Amino acid sequence: MVVQALAFYLFATIAVLSATAVVTVRNPVHSVLLLILTFFNAAGLFVLLGAEFLAMLLVVVYVGAVAVLFLFVVMMLDINFVEMRQGFLNYLPIGVLIAVVLFVELAFVGAGWTLTDEAVAVLAQPTPAGVGNVEALGRLIYTDYAYIFQSAGLVLLVAMIGAIVLTLRHREGVRRQKISEQVKRTRADTLEIKKVPVGRGI
Amino acid sequence: MGVSMLNLGAALPEIFMAVSALALLMLGVFAGKDKAFRTVSWLAVAAQIITVILVVTGEGGPAFFGQFTADAFAQFCKVMILIGSSVGIIMSMKFAERENMARFEFPILITLATVGMMAMVSASDMMSLYLGLELQSLALYVVAAIRRDTIRSTESGLKYFILGSIASGMLLYGMSMVYGFTGTTNFAVLADTLTGGDLPVGAMVGLAFMFAGLCFKISAVPFHMWTPDVYEGAPTPVTAFFAVAPKIAGLALFVRVAIGPFGSVVADWQQIIVLISILSMLVGSFAALRQENIKRLMAYSSIGHVGFALVGLAAGTEEGVTGVLVYLGIYLVMNLGTFAVILCMRRNDRMNEEITDLAGLAKTKPLMAAITAILMFSMAGIPPLAGFFGKFYVFKAAVDAGLVTLAVIGLVTSVVSAYYYLRIIKVMYFDEPVEGFDRNGTEMNVIMAVATIAILAFVFFPNPLMDSAAIAAASLFGQ
Numbered sequence: 001m002v003v004q005a006l007a008f009y010l011f012a013t014i015a016v017l018s019a020t021a022v023v024t025v026r027n028p029v030h031s032v033l034l035l036i037l038t039f040f041n042a043a044g045l046f047v048l049l050g051a052e053f054l055a056m057l058l059v060v061v062y063v064g065a066v067a068v069l070f071l072f073v074v075m076m077l078d079i080n081f082v083e084m085r086q087g088f089l090n091y092l093p094i095g096v097l098i099a100v101v102l103f104v105e106l107a108f109v110g111a112g113w114t115l116t117d118e119a120v121a122v123l124a125q126p127t128p129a130g131v132g133n134v135e136a137l138g139r140l141i142y143t144d145y146a147y148i149f150q151s152a153g154l155v156l157l158v159a160m161i162g163a164i165v166l167t168l169r170h171r172e173g174v175r176r177q178k179i180s181e182q183v184k185r186t187r188a189d190t191l192e193i194k195k196v197p198v199g200r201g202i
Numbered sequence: 203m204g205v206s207m208l209n210l211g212a213a214l215p216e217i218f219m220a221v222s223a224l225a226l227l228m229l230g231v232f233a234g235k236d237k238a239f240r241t242v243s244w245l246a247v248a249a250q251i252i253t254v255i256l257v258v259t260g261e262g263g264p265a266f267f268g269q270f271t272a273d274a275f276a277q278f279c280k281v282m283i284l285i286g287s288s289v290g291i292i293m294s295m296k297f298a299e300r301e302n303m304a305r306f307e308f309p310i311l312i313t314l315a316t317v318g319m320m321a322m323v324s325a326s327d328m329m330s331l332y333l334g335l336e337l338q339s340l341a342l343y344v345v346a347a348i349r350r351d352t353i354r355s356t357e358s359g360l361k362y363f364i365l366g367s368i369a370s371g372m373l374l375y376g377m378s379m380v381y382g383f384t385g386t387t388n389f390a391v392l393a394d395t396l397t398g399g400d401l402p403v404g405a406m407v408g409l410a411f412m413f414a415g416l417c418f419k420i421s422a423v424p425f426h427m428w429t430p431d432v433y434e435g436a437p438t439p440v441t442a443f444f445a446v447a448p449k450i451a452g453l454a455l456f457v458r459v460a461i462g463p464f465g466s467v468v469a470d471w472q473q474i475i476v477l478i479s480i481l482s483m484l485v486g487s488f489a490a491l492r493q494e495n496i497k498r499l500m501a502y503s504s505i506g507h508v509g510f511a512l513v514g515l516a517a518g519t520e521e522g523v524t525g526v527l528v529y530l531g532i533y534l535v536m537n538l539g540t541f542a543v544i545l546c547m548r549r550n551d552r553m554n555e556e557i558t559d560l561a562g563l564a565k566t567k568p569l570m571a572a573i574t575a576i577l578m579f580s581m582a583g584i585p586p587l588a589g590f591f592g593k594f595y596v597f598k599a600a601v602d603a604g605l606v607t608l609a610v611i612g613l614v615t616s617v618v619s620a621y622y623y624l625r626i627i628k629v630m631y632f633d634e635p636v637e638g639f640d641r642n643g644t645e646m647n648v649i650m651a652v653a654t655i656a657i658l659a660f661v662f663f664p665n666p667l668m669d670s671a672a673i674a675a676a677s678l679f680g681q
Contacts, residue, residue: 147213147266151321151333154220155340158314161227162344165307166359170235 008048015041032071039063053134212265212272215256215280216320222249223313230306239304243295246309250288250316254281268388269327278527278674279323279454282534286447287316289538289649293545294439296643300551303349303437311348312443315341319451323458328377328387331455335373335419339366342448346436358435365418365428373415379408392463401467409464413474416459420452422512423481426505430493433501438553441497442541445504450530453508457515457523461678468518475516480611482509487619495555496544499622500537503581506619507533513612514596517603520679525595527671532580532592532660539577539653546570546642546650554639557626562635570642571630573654578627580657582620588660 018037025031039062046055131139141149210217226249230242257280262272291309298304318337325331343366347359381387383404384395401409418425433441464471486506493499511533514525547554564571580589593616600609642650660667 143208144267145269145329146208147269148329148333150220151330151337154314154317155333155337157224158311158337158340158344161307161311161314162340165305165311165344166347166350 004048008045011041011044011048015045028074029071032067032074035070036063036067039067051133053137056134207265208267209263209265211261212263213270213324214260215253215272216317216324218256219249219253219313219317219320222246222252223310223317226310226313227307230310233306236305239298239306239308240295242306243291243309246313247288247291249313250284250291254284257281257284264326266330268390269330270321270324271326272324273674274670274677275454275458275527275674276320276324278670279450279530280320282450282531283316283319283323283447286450286534286538287312287319287443290439290443290447292645293442293538293542293649294437296645297437297439297545301349301437301553302351305348308345308348311341311345315345316447319447322451323454325455325458326389326462328381328389331459332370332374332377335455336370338448338451339370339419342366342444345440345443346432348440349437354435355437358432361428361435362432369415369418369425371415372411372418376408376411376413376415379411380405381408383408389458389463393465396464396466398466401464401470406470409471410474412459413456413471413478416452416456417478420449420456420508421501421505422478422508423485423505424478426482426485429505430498430501433504434495434497434555438497438541438545438555441500442538442545445500445537445541446534449504449508450534453511453515453526453530456512457526458678460515461518461523465679472516472518475512476605476608479509479512479516479608482506482512483612483615484509487615490619490622493622494557496547496557496560496626497555499557500540500544503619503622504537506615510593510596510612510616513600513605513608516605516608517596517599519599519603520675521602522596522599523675523678524668524671525592525599527674528595528667529592531667531671532588532657535653535656536577536580536589539573539650539657540581542646542649542653543570543574543577546639546646548640549637551640557629558633559636560626560630561633563630563639565635566638570639570650573650574630575627576654576657578623582623583616584620586661588657591660591664 015038018034018041022031022034022038025034039058043055043058043063046052046058222245226242226245229245230236230238233241257272257277260272260277262274262277264271291312294308295304298308315338318334318339318341321330321334322338325334343359343363346362347356349355377387380392383402384392386392386395396405414425418428421429433444436444460471460475482505486502486504486509490499490502490506493502507529511526511529514522514529516522517525544555547559549559560574563574576587580587583589583593585591593612597609597612600606600612
């Protein structure tokens with residue numbers, strides 16, 4: 001238990017500190033790197049909660065794809081972040097106001113939540129006992145909700161076909177690589193040996 | 203057969219259709235450059251015919267752990283949808299080749315849309331409902347804009363897409379409200395949860411939002427604004443397809459949602475349906491009076507027909523649902539016949555869409571004029587044609603359920619709408635002939651002939667449709 005508590009405080013502290021640093025450091029590249037650090041720590045917190053699937057997802061999707069994309073954008077574009085941060089104090093009051101309103105709304109939603117008794121009886125179970133949550137999710141997606149998973153796949157297929165039908169145009173005069181033709185070429189097709197008489201040229 | 207089973211066999215028709223769509227896609231891609239348009243189209247029609255056989259002979263029952271049901275109601279609607287979309291593909295082939303839209307993806311998109319519609323009518327869970335609906339809608343948005351080089355077609359696709367997305371958003375919002383206040387998305391469990399008869403207020407709001415979303419999909423007033431523009435802008439065979447298959451699927455879905463999970467709280471939603479039905483009938487009949495373009499006219503006519511069909515649903519009884527199904531069956535036949543006529547309005551290889559273009563058709567093409575007249579009389583609901591019986595059964599169900607005012611308004615609007623149907627007949631028979639139309643395609647003649655015979659014969663042989671509709675409605679109530 002002590003190890004768990006220690007790990008929690010370690011991850012939590014680093015997560016909060018690095019998250020604060022993300023919005024305060026001057027260099028945007030550092031900011032993105034700190035964001036990645038925050039994600040890693042959040043993933044560690046998920047592992048401590050027993051949600052190893054979410055932890056993996058966070059590392060794979062956010063660190064592996066989203067954050068790297070951010071980094072790429074930040075390094076490619078020449079954005080003056082110092083300029084963008086000007087007027088921070090001017091907007092602070094309204095920002096705080098909106099934050100308070102959102103917080104109060106969330107609090108009301110949380111406090112006002114009610115379910116009918118019948119509804120409680122039919123609620124889905126969080127995780128079945130005895131299986132890890134990767135396996136539990138796998139069962140849900142590929143067994144219990146296989147139909148919905150497959151339908152979603154068909155929807156995406158339609159979206160892809162639709163995009164191709166509506167936008168793809170075959171342009172004339174574009175030279176494409178034809179591998180079979182390249183492979184079929186023989187020496188006889190392309191090479192011709194000519195005897196060049198000395199001192200005269202062709 | 204328990205709910206907690208995979209039971210893949212019940213979904214065999216859908217699985218077959220989806221797999222054949224994928225196979226056709228491969229065929230089209232490897233044939234290259236839309237050479238395979240005709241082959242793919244006919245193969246798609248063949249796949250739909252095989253699917254009809256699979257649907258009719260299928261074992262049925264719940265599948266996929268209660269997210270899917272293949273009951274008699276679903277079977278009945280699927281057969282109608284498949285007829286609608288296969289005839290739609292047949293009607294579009296020659297048109298597509300003439301009008302430079304012969305792309306092999308077209309029949310494949312229609313097939314995938316049909317899979318979505320079949321999933322819709324078989325849905326027994328909010329999630330499968332939504333995915334079926336999205337699969338259908340997404341394919342339809344693309345199909346509406348398939349003539350991407352004409353402004354009108356792109357405009358219609360874009361309008362349909364934007365408004366359709368808003369409707370999907372409303373539907374999803376409603377579903378999340380219902381889920382939040384009842385704790386389930388499954389129709390059967392939802393029905394059990396609501397047996398007490400009192401709907402939580404949040405679920406009531408959710409129900410209203412869901413109905414608004416569904417009303418958009420079936421273009422019921424006040425969510426109908428997109429219909430005339432989309433119908434006018436989309437290529438005519440696509441409009442023909444829009445007017446039948448998605449309408450039937452949408453209405454069937456509406457009936458399933460209203461009667462299935464919310465069947466015990468009829469009093470809570472009845473007034474919504476009554477209002478929507480009255481408004482649809484009024485707009486469908488009065489706004490159509492001024493239309494000159496026949497595709498816009500058909501759009502308003504379909505809004506009116508949705509209003510009439512909803513009269514049956516408003517009754518909320520088994521008799522009412524039978525009425526809706528009979529109405530949809532007859533509506534399918536009438537509309538396919540009428541659109542075959544519209545597709546034959548071609549002069550010197552150009553499509554004509556004005557009602558005045560039909561002038562003097564009785565002199566230039568007497569048989570086609572007679573067929574059109576029969577179709578129009580049937581649309582107007584004049585006995586002894588099939589259209590009369592469709593209206594008769596829904597109004598009777600409404601009167602039996604005590605909704606006399608609704609039935610009377612229905613009758614009045616039906617008389618008003620007769621004006622514009624009869625006007626077409628007047629233009630054909632009494633106006634001076636203009637230049638004759640081009641020769642009809644064989645497939646159009648066959649479709650027109652079959653539709654007309656079906657409309658004329660219904661009075662003598664109503665039983666096949668009536669009995670299967672009754673069985674279908676009973677399966678919905680016998681849960």
